[in-house]
Amino acid sequence: MKLIHLSDLHLGKRVNEFSMVEDQRYILKQILKIMDEEQPDGVIIAGDVYDKSIPSVEAVELFDMFLGSLADRKLQVFVISGNHDSAERLAFASGLIERSGIHISPVYDGQVSGIEMQDAYGPVKIYLLPFVKPSHVRNVFPQEEIVSYTDAVQVAINHMDVDTGVRNILVTHQFVTGAERSDSEEISVGGSDNVDASVFAAFDYVALGHIHGPQRIGRDTIRYCGTPLKYSFSEARHQKSVTVVELQQKGSVLLRTVELQPRHDMRELRGTYHELTSRENYEGTAVDDYIHITLTDEEDEPDAIAKLRTIYPNLMKLDYDNKRTRAGMVIGEVNETKRCSPIELLQEFYELQNNQPMNEAQVSFASSLIAKIWEG
Numbered sequence: 001m002k003l004i005h006l007s008d009l010h011l012g013k014r015v016n017e018f019s020m021v022e023d024q025r026y027i028l029k030q031i032l033k034i035m036d037e038e039q040p041d042g043v044i045i046a047g048d049v050y051d052k053s054i055p056s057v058e059a060v061e062l063f064d065m066f067l068g069s070l071a072d073r074k075l076q077v078f079v080i081s082g083n084h085d086s087a088e089r090l091a092f093a094s095g096l097i098e099r100s101g102i103h104i105s106p107v108y109d110g111q112v113s114g115i116e117m118q119d120a121y122g123p124v125k126i127y128l129l130p131f132v133k134p135s136h137v138r139n140v141f142p143q144e145e146i147v148s149y150t151d152a153v154q155v156a157i158n159h160m161d162v163d164t165g166v167r168n169i170l171v172t173h174q175f176v177t178g179a180e181r182s183d184s185e186e187i188s189v190g191g192s193d194n195v196d197a198s199v200f201a202a203f204d205y206v207a208l209g210h211i212h213g214p215q216r217i218g219r220d221t222i223r224y225c226g227t228p229l230k231y232s233f234s235e236a237r238h239q240k241s242v243t244v245v246e247l248q249q250k251g252s253v254l255l256r257t258v259e260l261q262p263r264h265d266m267r268e269l270r271g272t273y274h275e276l277t278s279r280e281n282y283e284g285t286a287v288d289d290y291i292h293i294t295l296t297d298e299e300d301e302p303d304a305i306a307k308l309r310t311i312y313p314n315l316m317k318l319d320y321d322n323k324r325t326r327a328g329m330v331i332g333e334v335n336e337t338k339r340c341s342p343i344e345l346l347q348e349f350y351e352l353q354n355n356q357p358m359n360e361a362q363v364s365f366a367s368s369l370i371a372k373i374w375e376g
Contacts, residue, residue: 007209012059046209047082047173
C-alpha cells in the first residue's frame with residue numbers, strides 16, 4: 001500500500017506581510033502532479049490545514065480545490081486538525097464528504113476507530129488523532145491521571161483498542177521530544193508540549209504534523225514530512241518534499257521523499273549596499289525569490305528597503321550587522337521628572353530605536369520640521 005504523507009499546509013498564511021496564497025496554489029498543483037506520477041492509494045494530511053482557526057475565503061476555496069482534485073482521482077484522504085485549525089470548522093460536513101473517500105477527524109471525543117484499507121498483505125488501519133492538549137483528554141477521561149502531553153496522547157492511544165497483529169498507522173499533530181523546530185512554529189515555554197516517542201510503539205508508521213522541517217524521530221517510521229513551503233528564514237536551507245510511504249508485510253515500511261520546487265524560493269543575502277546593488281552580483285540570480293538581506297554598512301542607507309526592492313521585488317526583511325548593532329547599546333530609562341523639549345524627546349526616541357544618536361543634519365532638519373508644525 002502506498003500513501004503520500006503531507007502536513008502543515010497553513011493555507012492563507014502571510015509571511016512578513018506577504019500573502020502566500022498563490023505560492024500555495026502553485027505547490028498544491030505540483031503535489032497533484034506527484035499524485036499522478038506516484039499513483040498512491042491514499043493521502044495523509046497531518047494537521048494545520050489552515051493558518052488560522054477562522055481561515056480566509058481564499059484559503060477555504062484553495063483547500064476545496066485540493067480536496068476536490070484528490071476526490072476526482074478516487075484517492076482515500078485522511079485529514080486531522082492541527083493546533084492552528086478549528087477542529088469544528090474543519091470537520092464541517094465530514095459525514096457527507098466521507099462518501100467521497102475523504103475522512104476528516106472530528107473534535108476529539110475519545111472515540112478514535114481505525115479506518116480500514118486492504119491490500120495484498122491484508123488490512124491496514126489508519127487512526128486519526130487530532131491535536132490534543134491534556135485538558136482535552138481529561139475532559140473525556142476524568143478518571144485517568146493526565147498531567148503532561150505525553151500522558152494525554154498515551155491515554156488517547158490506550159482507548160483506541162489497537163490490534164497490533166495487523167498494520168497500523170497513526171496520524172497525529174504533536175511535538176515529539178527531540179524534533180528540530182523552526183521559527184515559524186508555535187513553541188510552548190520550556191517544552192511543556194513535548195510528547196515522548198515511546199507512546200507510539202503500537203504503530204507501524206506515525207505520520208506527524210506540527211514541525212516544519214522533514215525529519216524522523218527515534219525510528220525511521222515516526223516521521224515529520226515538513227511543510228510544502230518555507231514559512232520562515234530559519235527554513236531557508238530546508239529542501240521541502242512530500243513523503244512517500246510504502247507498506248509491505250507487517251514490519252516492512254519503505255520511505256522516500258519527492259522534492260518540491262517552489263514558485264519563489266527563500267534566500268538570505270549578506271553584504272554592503274554597494275555589493276548587493278552591483279549588477280555583476282545580482283545579474284543571473286533569482287532576484288524574485290523571497291529575500292532577507294543583512295547589510296554590513298556602518299552607516300544606514302536612507303530608504304534602503306525601497307531602493308533594494310527595485311532589484312529584489314520580494315524583499316521581505318532587512319536588517320544591519322555592524323559595530324552598532326553588535327554592541328547592542330541599551331538606552332537608560334528616561335527620568336520622568338526631567339522636562340524635555342520636543343527635539344530632545346525625538347532624539348531619545350531615535351537613539352532608542354537605532355542604537356545611535358541623530359547626527360547634526362538630522363537634528364537640524366527635525367528641529368525645523370517641529371518648528372513648522374508648532375507654528376501651524
